[in-house]
Every structure is written in C-alpha cells, then in structure tokens.
Amino acid sequence: MSSDSPSDTVPDYRDTVFLPETAFPMRAGLPQREPDWLARWERIGVYDRLRAQKGRVPFVLHDGPPYANGHLHIGHALNKVLKDMVVRSQQMMGRDARYVPGWDCHGLPIEWKIEEQYRAKGLNKDDVDIVDFRQECRRFAEGWIDVQREEFKRLGVTGAWDRPYLTMDYHAEAVIAGEFMKFVMNGSLYQGSKPVMWSPVEKTALAEAEVEYHDHTSHQVWVRFRVIAADAVFTKTPTDVVIWTTTPWTIPQNRAVAFGPEISYGLYEVIGRPEESSATIGHRVVLADKLAEAVLAQGKLLGPDMVRRLCDVSSADLQAMVLAHPFRGVEGGAGEWDYDVPMLPGDHVTDDAGTGFVHTAPSHGDDDYILGQKFGLPMTYNVEADGSYRPDLPLFGGQHIILPDGKEGPANVSVIKQLAYSGALFAKAKLKHSYPHSWRSKAPVIYRNTPQWFVAIDKPLDDGMTTYGDTIRTRALNSINQLVTWTPATGRNRLHSMIEARPDWVLSRQRAWGVPLTAFIKKGAKPTDPDFLLRNSEVNARIIAAFEAESADVWFVQGFKERVLDGIVNPSDYVKVDDVLDVWFDSGSTHAFVLRDREDGSADGIADLYLEGTDQHRGWFHSSMLQACGTKGRAPYRGVLTHGFTLDEKGMKMSKSLGNTTSPQEVIGEYGADILRLWVAQSDYTVDLRIGKEILKGVADSYRRLRNTMRYMLGALKGFTEAERVEPADMPELERWVLHRLAELDGEVREGYAKYDFQGVFQKLFTFCTTDLSAIYFDIRKDTLYCDAPTSLRRRACRTVLDILFHRLTTWLAPVLVFTMEEVWLERFPGDDSSVHLLDFPETPKAWLDTALARKWDALRDARRVVTGALELQRTAKVIGSSLEAAPEVFVTPTLAAVLGSVDFAELCITSGLNLREGQAPEGAFALADVPDVAVLFHPAHGAKCERCWRVLPDVGTHKHPGTCQRCSDALG
Template sequence: MTEPQPAAGRDYSETLFLPRTDFPMRAGLPQREPEILARWARIDLYGRIRAAAAGRRKFVLHDGPPYANGHIHIGTALNKILKDIVVRTQGALGADANYVPGWDCHGLPIEWKIEEQYRAKGRNKDEVPVVEFRRECRSFAEHWLGVQREEFKRLGVTGDWDHPYSTMAFPAEAQIARELMTFAMTGQLYRGSKPVMWSVVEKTALAEAEVEYEDHVSDTIWAAFPVVAAPGAPDLAGARVVIWTTTPWTIPANRAVAYSRKVSYGLYRVVAAPQENWSQPGVRYVVADQLAGDVFKAARVEAYERVAEVPAEALAGLTLAHPLAAWNPGYGHAVPMLEGDHVTDEAGTGFVHTAPGHGREDFELWMASGRALRERGIETAIAYAVDADGALTEAAPGLTGRRVLTDKGEKGDANKAVIAALTQAGTLVARGTLRHSYPHSWRSKKPVIFRNTPQWFIALDAPVAALGDETLRAVALREIARTEWVPPQGRNRITGMIANRPDWVVSRQRAWGVPITVFVHRSTGEILRDEAVNARIIEAFAAEGADAWFADADGSRFLAPSHDPADYEKVADVLDVWFDSGSTHAFTLEDPVHFPGLSGIRRRRDGGEDAVMYLEGSDQHRGWFHSSLLESCGTRDRAPFDVVLTHGFVLDPRGEKMSKSKGNVVAPQDVIKGSGADILRLWVAASDYTDDLRIGPEIIKTFSETYRKLRNSLRWMLGTLAHHRPDDRVAAADMPELERFILHRLAELDAEIRDAYRTFDTKRAVALLNGFMTGDLSSFYFDVRKDALYCDPLSSPVRRASLSVVDETFRRVTVWLAPVLAFTAEEAWLSRTPSEDGTIHTETLPETPAAWRDEALARRWAKIRRVRRVVTGALEIERAAKRIGASLEAAPRVFVADPDLRASLEGIDFAEVCITSDIAVETGEGPADAFRLDEVRGVAVVPALARGRKCARSWKVSESVGADPDYPDVTPRDALALREWDARHAARAAE
C-alpha cells in the first residue's frame, strides 16, 4: 500500500503529539558523566543529601580502607560501586545514609614501593633515618590517596570526599595507639614465642589475611626414628618409627613424634629390597596399618611382613633417637612420643614429626605436654632453628647457614643438606616430591615459612575482667550470632575462622606503621601499665603523629619523670596493619569532632533503628571483618557492625583469574572511557555479587544494550510528557482499564523494589525494573498507547489518562533507577524538572497508593496479553512474508475456544490492544491452518487485511475514512483532533 497523501498537501505531522525532548538517544556517557560530576561538585551534592536526610534514622556504611598504593582495578571498582548503590538505596528508602571514604596508608605495600625506589637509586634503606623513611612513605600514600579519590569519584560514588579518613592521619594514629594500650591495660596483650608465618623476602611475620594459597612443589621425605627405650614393649627395641614430612628442613628442630590412639599401628619387617635401597631386609619399621602399603611402595621395598600389633600404650612409653643423632652428636637429645588429636592415618605414616618451633599444632602439643616432659627430664625450651633470613641457625648443628629460602623467596639448599645428612645417618627411608597448596605472601607471591619468633600477641582464650570474665573468642562468637550476614552463609564462615584461629599476632618488624606503644621492664619482663605515660604518648601522636615514637630514642619523653628509661625496653615493632584497619571504627564512628555525621548512632543491638554496615569482598572474613570484630570486641565488648555484606571476586568471561600475562585484565578506566561509568554500575547491580562476577568485552556489550533499552524508555517518556499538562491529570478511579493495570503494576513493583533494596538484592531490583520497562512498558503499554497519545484530540480522556500514568511511571522508574544509573537518572530527572541546583539523589522512593493494587484486574490483563501474544505472533509471520508492512494494515480473525480467555476480551478494544485497524473475535477452535502457539492453548489466529482506506494522519485503515467532509482523508477520530487543533491555533492567532 502507498502512503496516503494529506488533503491539499497539508503536513499532518505538525498536528500530532509526537515525543519531543532534548534528552539524547545516544547517551555519550564518557563525555556527559564528567559534566554531571562537575555539577554535583558545584551544588555540593553530598551536603545536599545530608541536609535533606537530617533527622531520619541513620544508616552508615563504614568504608573498608583500600591501600593507597596504585590505581584502582576492576575489583576495587566493583566494591566501591556496590557500596554507593547500597548507600543510595538506603537513602531512597528514607534513611540518613552516610558514607565517609577511607584509606589504609601503613604497611608493607607502601614500604615496599619506597624500598624499590631506594634500590633503583642505589640507596640502602637501613642507612636512612627511620623518620625520614617514614616521611617518604607518608608522601607516597598521600599521592595515591589523591589519585584513587578521583578514580572513585569518576565511578559516580558520592561521599565525603573532602573529609575522608586515613590510618596515617595524626588523630587516627593516636587512636590506634590508644586501642592497643587498651589491650595492654586489660591484660590481653602479651609477648610470647610461637611459630608464625614468616616472609623471608619481606623480613616480617604475616597474618593469615596476608597470605594466599598457591600450588607449590615440596620435597618430601620418609625418615626413621630409632627406638632407644621401650619399657613394657621389648619387641620394639631396635625398631624404627617412620614419619613423613613435606618440610625436610624442619627435621633439625624435631623434638617429638606424635601418634593417635584412634590409629591402628603395626610392626613391620622388610623381607626383600634392592641392594642399593635405603631400607634393607631385616629392618623393622612401625607405621600405621592403613598406610603400610604406601610407605613400603615409596621405599621401593619388594616384600615385607607384619610382625606384630603395636598398641597405643606401647607407643606412649617409647623414647626415640633423633634421626640425625648418628650423623652429629648435637642431636643426641631424647625424642619422646606424644599423643596428638591432629594425627590421622589419611596420609603419610600415621605418625607426625613434631618441630614445635615450626608448626601451630606441633607448638600447642609441645606446650600442653610441657609439665610431663619436664618430669621426664626432657628440656622443653623451643630453639630458634631458622633466622629471619631463612637460614638454619646454630640450633641445627652441622647445617648452620643452610637456607630454607633465599632472599628472593626461591628454594634454598637446606632440604638438600638435610636429606644428605639423613642418608649418611642411615635413617632416610624414602624421598619424593609433592605438588600441593602452600601459603605464599600475597605481596611478594613467594612461599612463607613457619618459624618460632618472639612476637606480640592478643590472647583469645584468657578470661578478661573488662569483658565480664569472658574470653575474647567467646565475645566474638557471641557478636557474630547477633550480626546480620548477607549472604547468610557468611556467618558460618567467620564463625569457623574465629573458633579455630590461634592468638592474634599483632607485631611486625617493619618501619612504616603505628608502633606498639608499650614499655617492658628489663628485669621482670612486665608491660608498664601507667595511664599518665599513655596520655603523654597519645598527646604526642595527636600533635605530631606516630613519628614521635621513633624520634625519641629511649622513650624518656614519655617515661620521665615517673620512670627511669634505663629500666625499660622501648618496643621497636610496629602494629599489624590489620590492627590499624580493624581500629577504624574507633576514629570514624566515634569521633564527633572530625566526623560529626557518623556519631550519635543508635545501634540496632541497643534497641535503636540505626545500623552500621561493613561491605567488602568475601576474603575479608579472614581480613577486615575479622580484625575489626576482634579489635572492637576486645575493647568494647561488642562488634563494630550490625550488618556485614560480602561480594565475590571479578573473573574473566571464562571464569579465570585476571592477570596481565594472560591479557584478560579489564581495567575500569578503559570501560569508563569507552562506555561510561553507568555501564559498570549496571553490571555491578545486575550481577549476583554473592558469587564471583565475570566481565569482558562481550559482557560489557550486553549490558550496554540493556542500558540502551532502559534509556530509550526514559527518553520516550520524557518526549511524551512534553505534552503533559498538570491540570489534565486524571484520577486513577476515572482511568481506562489499561491505565489502571499499569498503576497496579507500579504498586506491585513498589513493594517488590522496596523489599529488594531493603535486603540489598540489587540483582532482583534491576531484573524487576528491566522486565517492567522492556516488557510491560516499551513492548506493550507504550506500543498500545502511542496511537492515542500521538493522534487523539487534546481533550481525549484516554490520552489524558495515559499521560497521567506515564507521569507517575516516569517519576517512580527514575527514582528506582537512580541508585544504579546515578548519572543517567540525574540527567533524565533534570530534563523533566530543570533546576539550577536540583537533583534526583535527594528524593526518596515515591509513596504508591495501596488503592492502585487490583489483583482481579491484573489477572484479567494477564489473560488478555496471552491472547495478544498469539495475534502478534501471527502478524510477525505476515510481516516477514511481506504480506503486510505494519500491523495497522491487518484485521485478523481471532478464534478463542477457552471460555475464560474469551470472557477476558469482553468490553475492551482488542484491535487497539493488538495495534491493528480492526479485529474479529470469534468463539471456537478456528481453522486447522490457523496460527497457534503451543503455550497458549485454545487460541487461533487467521490473518486478514483491513478493509478501507488508510488515514493520512494516523495511518489506520478504516472504511470510515472521509466520513467527515471537512477532513476527507482521515478517520472521524482524527477529524475531531484536527478540528480542535485548528480551533486552538486560530484562537491563538486571533490573540
């Protein structure tokens, strides 16, 4: 069909109410977003949000501090965007939702960078005064704090960027020291000697949160401990107890062998073996029965026999010789057998070589057995067999100087030397290698070792008077149960970690950090507990920072005049940075001077309605959540948070970890430059953050397409609302059914989106909004109502009702989307309501009348839409076959056999709903060749062309075209619209 020509060449397009808006179809986010950011800065958006929310319940998202040591990456972007979305949704729900960003500025990552700069210049760090070195660390952190701040702001994150917190601020350093002093004053801080994870490369102890587990190939050995005394078990005299270990270098530090009463043991004799074998015929070994086959296979024994059962009682009385005793008399000490709960027969030999200076379980068993061992005349002091450089000490006779690891973290020669010594001693049974998961420093990426060192600890199992005689562990477990965890499984994860962790090692042997501000009496070893001394330290730190501690050589500034500095040791270690970040609640949430907006919180656990949320990656169960919980529980007898939300990590599209070597890194800066921050924000919100997230070019492209559709819906509403007059608003009760159905959907969505935002389920909120805007609006309601909105007369009740619904929809959809598409929602809002200093981000979710809910109407329109799907399906085929161009050229016959579906179509203009010029609805199954959909039973459609002429204005095909002689080329409806249009313009011309 050819397009109809308007009468007398008139251009009817000027008489249509077509969308009109300056809101562009192409977003141009990379260019537009910086303009919006500049406007937010100009109007002080953060201040305006605070003012608008004053007096409401408080919701504080306490920022987990990132390290100020480089550009942000995609994982950091995920974290900060998610935080911003949560803060904005809580604000939209009616809370005074506050966010103060923070930075962790101490620790090895920054110290390492300065050392790298020194090495590049040929400088020796140890020759630089510590205060000067610390000053350079501070300057480095200040630079990157500024860089990251701008990168975070570019993501659309709104917070108090002008007044962030940092762990290196003088008041913060003073408060961190005060927190440490609280542990000291309450008796929870002690200096002890325990095996800790030690980085040879970084020359410091590491916390569990500072290690990651990677594949590592270890040397393995089976070694024999000769039985030298077997009271009550004479048949074991001369036998050998076999152990297996993946750390041969710890053999010199061996002090015992552990066994279990739950394991069945046997005495085995070698029957046949190759002549060159380490195990020769006649040698008798004691091993677990279940593992005997594995042991003898590793030893290349050709035949063996079980001689006798070895009961646990017999093992308990054995005394063994060290396997290196025959090689060097320095190993002539007795080796007792100790019962240990950690021993199993799942792998190895059923016995565990016990070096208390190199393993937690070894240490705990040794210490628990101390009294009994001393009664047997066994020395229980734990030797320092490995030094800070990873070298064996004089406590390893004949092996002193051998390296476990080199300065670069590579494998040293200690294992090789120990294996050679065992071979010469005749106690090596077998050797091999094993690939397994092993702890590595997350900074240097090199293996760590367990070594006994003097460190400062916070006790977890000592009753504390300040905690009501409870232990810190018990308080932490109680507080975990009182906290809301999102997702819920986070509770179980951190519960297990707290329940099973050792005492907290809080000391580090570095320079850039808050010092352990305690003095130890040189004679008694007691910590000085003096509030006056503490007060002088705090006062100095608040004015000068922690450098004050290092600038005072002997502590006389703080000790005098009440104490003689010569009597006290001034501790040189610094605090674990996890203690720093774990203390941040103390100098942000409790500091009304520097952070007044965060004080006065009426916490949920105190019966109030306010809440503090911590939100970080799932690795922080053993990191920041963990240290913050222990720090706060130890000083305040409570957790610092009410809600803890965790998210996963970012992987590439194949689910692989990103790395530069693989070339699969996605930088947030690149995404923003190419697509805009709102695309990243949509990706974050729409993804299941409780699991690992994936991102790559195709995924970004998919979200860009989703964004385009959402933007087009906003644009269409803005264009249509250009013709909306507030005085034309129609009450809901007076609207047509279709409009009331959309109001029902708005009411439904209001409840669902509130619940999704209240439970931090952004994925569900985005899915609801996307489904509504693309399914209910763009492809249904907007399509159906375009004819009425564009072509109906100005006075049309349907047109006015539809504009009222579009207005209500736009307001709600835009506010619902604002936490996610922060830039786009702002742009759309200002396009609708221009203002010099207005913003959508002070708006709360619009109240939606309960009266809009109409379940019966919703069920009716669900049925109507089911029938409509069959009609549109049939017309799609007609269009594809080019039998029609547009759906308005059709007038299909619709057969409805289902009486329920047939009844749902009564009283509505079904042709209007299907966007056809006419339609015939008939009862019955319809012809066999009619179009049907399997999922909509009882409906069949026979396509047919509409009869009549095509209206030159609305393009509807109708036999009524020309019925009005004044407008011979249009339908009567369009003639009425033209008559109103002409009269209105004539009146204006007369004015």
C-alpha cells in the same frame, strides 16, 4: 496512491500528529559527558545537601579501607560501586545514608616500595633515620590516595571525598595507640614465643590475611627415627618409626614424634630388598596399616617378598617408645641432637596421608606448638629472621631455607643429604601442592618461632562489658550469632568457624612503617611477671596527646621514652618496644576514630553495614570483630555483606601475564562508568563475577534498551502540565493496570534495595520496561499519544501515567545508573540546583493495587499474544505490512469472550478491526499451545486508510477533513 504518502488531493497531516519530541540523544556519549556531571554534583554540593536534611534515621556504611598503593583494579570498582548503590538506595528510601571513604596507609607494601627505591639507588634502609624513612612512606601513601580518590569518584561514587579518614592521620594514629593500650590495661596483651607465619624476604611476621596460596614444588622425605627404648620386641632388632614431611629443613628442630591413639599400626620386617632401596634386611619399621603399602612403595619395598607384617602395635606400645633423633651422634654434630625423642599421642594425627606419624618441631607449626605446650617440649631458636639457620648450628649454620630473593636456599637439600649420610633417609620425592606465600613479595613463607606480642582471646576480661561474654572469642561468637545480619547468610558460618578455631592474635610486626606497640617492658622482668608491662593510665594519656600533636613518628624520636615516663616512673627501669602493629589492627580500630569520633559517624559507634570481598572474613571483618570485642564488648557492625572475586569471561583468575585483565579505566574510557555500574547491578555479587568484552557488549545492549525507554517517555511528556492530570479513578483500565504494576514494583524495589539485592531490583525494572512498557503499554498507546486530541481523556490519562512512570523509574534506577538518570532528570527538570540524587523514592499509593484487574489483564495479554502471533505470520508472508491492515476473527470461550468484550480488544491488538466469536475455531485457525482458549483467523481490514492515523476504516473520507477517520477529523477541529 502509496500507502506511505498522502495523495495530491489530500492534505499532508504529518505535522498534525503529536510525535514524541526531545533533545535527549540516543547516543549516550558517557565517557565524554560523565565528568561534567561529577563536576556539577561537586559544585552544587549534593552530598552535603543530603546531610543537611533533618529528622532522618542515620544509615552508616563503614568503608573498609583500600590500601593506598597503585591504581584501582576491577575488584576495587566492584566493591566501591556496590557500596555506592547501598548508600544511594538507602538515602532514597528515607535514611540519612552517610559514606566516609577511607584508606589503609601503614604497613609492609608501602614500606617495601620505599625499600625498593632505596635498593635501586644502592642505599640501605637501615642506614636511614627511621623518622625520615617513615615520612617518605607517608608521602608515598599521600600520592596514591590522591590518585585513587579521583579514580573512585570517576565511578560515580558519592561520599565525603573532601574529608576521608586515613589510618595515618595524627588523630587516627593516636586512637589506634589508645585502642592498643586498652589491651595492655585489660591484661589480654602478652609476649609469647610461638611459631607464626614468617616472611624471610620481608623479615616480618604475617597475618593469615597477608598470606595467599600458590602451587609450589616441595621436597618430601620419609625419615627413620630409631627406637632406642621400648618393649623388647621393638629393640632386640633395629626398629624405626617412619615419619613423612614436606619441610625437611625442620628436622634439625625435631623434639618429638606424634601418633594417633585411634589409628591401627603394625610392625613390618624387611625380608628382601632391591638394589635401589636403602633398607636393610632384617630391620623393622612401624607404620599405620592404612598407609603402609604406599610408604613401602616409596621405599622400593612393595611386594610379598620384600616385607612382612609381624604384629599389631598398640598405643601403649607407642607411648612407651623413646626414639633417637636422626642426627644423634652424627659426625660434626657436636652433641646438638644427642637427646631422646619421645612418642606422644596427638589428636591432629590422621592416616589420610603420610605414615601415620607426625614429626614434631614445636617452633615451626601450630599443631606442633600445641603438642609441645601440652607435654613441655623445649622450643628451638635455630632459624634467623632472614630465613637462615643460626650461624653456630652444627652442619647447617648460616644456610638459607628461603633466599633474600624468594628462591629456595640450600637448607632443604643439605638436610636431605645429611639424612642419607646418617642412614635415616627411607625415601625422598618432590610434591607439587598449595603452599603459603607472602601476598606482597610473592615469596614462600615459613613457620618460625619468634618472640611476638599476642592478644589472648580466651582470657576472661574484667572490663564490665560482659553482655556477650567475658572473653574476646565468646563475645565474637555471640555477636556473630545474635547481633549481625549476614548477606549472603553463608558469611556467618565462614566467620564463625574461623573465630571458633583461631589461635591468639599476633599483633607485632618487625617493621618501621606503622603505629608502634606503645608499650614499655620492665628491665629484668620475665613475660610471666605481673610487672613485666608498664600499665599506667597517665603514661598512656601522654602518649596519646603526643601522637595527636606530632603523629606516631614521635615514638621513634630520641628521648621520647624519658618524655612520657619522667615524673611517673624511672625511665631507666624500662625498655621501649619498637615493633609496630599489624595493619589489620589499624583497620580493625577504624570504628573508633571514624564511627565513634566523627560527627558523621554513628551515635553508638556501630555501623549498619560492613561490605567487602569474601577474603575479608579472614581480614577486616575478622580483625574488626576481635578488636571491638576487646574494647567495646561486641561487634562494631550490625550487618555484613560479602561479594565474590572478579574473573575473566572464561572464569579464569585475571592475570597481567595472561593478558586477561579488565581495568575499570579501560571500561570507563570505552563505555562510561554507568556501563560498569550496570555490570555490577546485573551480576550476582554473592559468587565470583565474570567480566570481559563480550559480557560488556551485552551490558551495553541492556543499557541502550533502557535509555530508549527513558527517551521515549521524555519525548511523549513534552509540554505536560498539571492541568492535564487525570485521577486514577477516572483512567481507562490499561492505565489503571500500569498503576497496579507500579504499586507492585514499589514494594519489590524497596524490599530488594533493603536486602541489597541489586540484581533482583534491576531484573524486575528491566523486565517491566522492556515487557510491560515497551512491548505492551507504549506499543498500544502510541496511537493515542500521536493521534488523539490533546483534550481527550485517554491521552491525558496516558500522559499522567507517563509522568508517574517517569518519577519512579528515574529515582528507582538512580542508585545504579547515576549519570544517566541525572541526565534524564535534567532533560525534563533543568535547573542550577536540580538533581535526581536529591530526591527520595516517591510514595506509591497501595490503593493502586488491583489484583482482580491484574488477573483480567493477564488473560488479555495472553489472548493478545495469539493475535499478534497470527499477524506476524501474515507480515512475514508479505500479505500485510502493518497490523492496522488487519481485522482478525478471534475464536474464544464464552467466559473469555466476556473478558475481551469488556475492552476495545482491537485497540489492544493494534488492528483496525476485530471480530470476537464464541465457540470452536475452524480448521487452519492460528493458535498457541500455551493459550488453548484462543484461535485466530486472519482477515484484511475493510475500508480506506486514514491519512493521519493509518487505520483502515469504512468511514475514512466521509468527514470534514479529507482522508481522515472520525477520530482524526475531530482532533483536527
């Protein structure tokens, strides 16, 4: 008789075994089936039904608006899935978790696209009416919003998709203008002329967040500044102070040379020179001692026979010096540079690189500007908006630093040639280094002095909101330290250091597509005059009302100035400002028109969480903090979560040119959105995340294992009714141990979701499913489920626990696997209005916790590992085919014997018999090093094989039903 089939004389009992039965497919088919669930959720109104639940404490995740320009990339998917997992988990923990998606609609990238379309048609943007141009930008943004909305929804992201917020909505534009005018009214807005990051290609100022750094090869020059007045030791022989710069084009704007008061300087004399050197024997140079050797090497003067050090040069010596500009008296210079160049002490000067001296052009650098303000240096206006020198600048007029196509213009080389011609070029070279570029045009940027509008972040504000300080900077720093929870905690330090060191906020952009700076300037007034800006609340109210009704476009309509000023002030006395606001002010103001103004916002106008990538410490987190501290007196958020960037499998930045990108659309098309969501949950989002084909295969394998766990439960629960339910106190120990694990997990899952630790939550649940359930509980209880009588306590208890497991696992995993858990839920509880996403996590009684029982079962599991290890050897050797063919002899200590003897240890080990022995195991017994108290000798089971349950027992064949054991015969009735 075969071991797998009944004999001719014994009935076939296969139909009497209670095998799992379910229509739930093993193959998920997610790419094809997920859209149906999306449509279903929309049809039954899941999001709005959740909002209708009363008495819940709100939780508001405020969406940082993506830019309405182009298809989503994998970084977008990571961000939106994280947000969705936060919202769903908070909702299922009892909150009213609201999510209003939004879009950033104004700004340079969209304007740039429309300009590109114009250029392709041979048209000039400046020839088009500005209102018509803005309406084209609006239509472009609307089109991409519709595309991105569908792509975001396809990720399974829940939210108010039918009523998102847009920064170009009329109300939003009105609020942004109103928030800006608060800065006008509180006196923190001012017009200043100072260097800002400037894109010559796009002809506008850029915020730090609009700048990215790429490798760039720059010219570097070492330049002589002749000492023309100083102590006699520095003037009786020609002496030069040597500077180093990687921006030769700024030399025509030089107004001073800075030195470090704590740096050691020396006077070096040229005593010999090779032919290739431009030095003159007998001339002297002043250098930082630490850098002298490297500088002299650049000038081809390295060696004891080339240069000698004469003496120290003190700070007092340096400060007494007056220098000549390198182009002083140059032919064709028209006296442009015939001014004295002072030597000034500067704390920013170091001897880490360069010469120990810093060429200072106050119009073209932050440190230079600060030093210039301190010592009253004049500003220059030599560089035009397109990156060219002013046309009338001697020698260099009209030459470009950066050409309109983003390439280097002739200005650098022209200046270097003129330095050589003037005898001021000590050395030159090329340097590859990290250099700022515009994030849109990808072209290099420059620092350029232009009149811009700034918010003073250190000016005391008399606005009655002084709880956290009276300046924007103080309020921001106090908010960071006192009001905000940071995930990860390092985010606090990053934003704190940025706010602590940042200059005043540049708000103005010289573009067309944005919310205008709604300000009027008094004709003939200076920026320092008290009446320079019109401050009038009635005018402000008229502007806001007009924007609400007609959009911000109305600002650019002929006659609008007269419309809002007539009857209040004389319109002819004022000039309308036509700059537009930095888009970071737009997004920084979203708390006002989303959190404050919407019914689904926040009662106090403050979000529970802002969640974006780490780059937003200098972007949205930063601008929102500054904006709210100026208008609300504090941060607009209570929590900030930051995630890393997405990389390929090798840790490389994704690039279309490298062909290593992974798009969310590709992943969804091949695997489904749930696999993408599971990748997010399995990853540590606090660092950069890797993704690629091999990684996704591993994620898909984890998914299959989880899916099989849920499928097994569905099959084993078929037909379960409340009449079967068993109270925990009446359950066998194994079931009570599972309930203990669930009670432990309940606390861990809730704590993990509360801390946004999705990786930790998923790892705990996955380990529980694969180890505690599949490898232990399901493995042991298969026999009970299949073969016990339906009325047996053990089987009823098992099915009760499976039902309890089902409700918890489907809800605990629902924030991550939104489609699959819905499929699992509907397989068991179908219904037109049914959805797992309408549920909360079930309450899990703490009374289920039983630490003593857990310790006992830890010992049982360890002992079981030794037995299964011994049986696996026999199976591998083909001695047995199944563990039910064994009846091992297990040697244990007396203490452990009492533990194992209190349960049916053979049942736990899935053997037909098992003999416990106290004492020393005989030679050759199987053991595991990490379980020293257990050893196993293999013995085959004695008896016949039950044709129903396959146990090998002595009583098989002696009961009512042929070929069965007592248990199976009783079950058959």
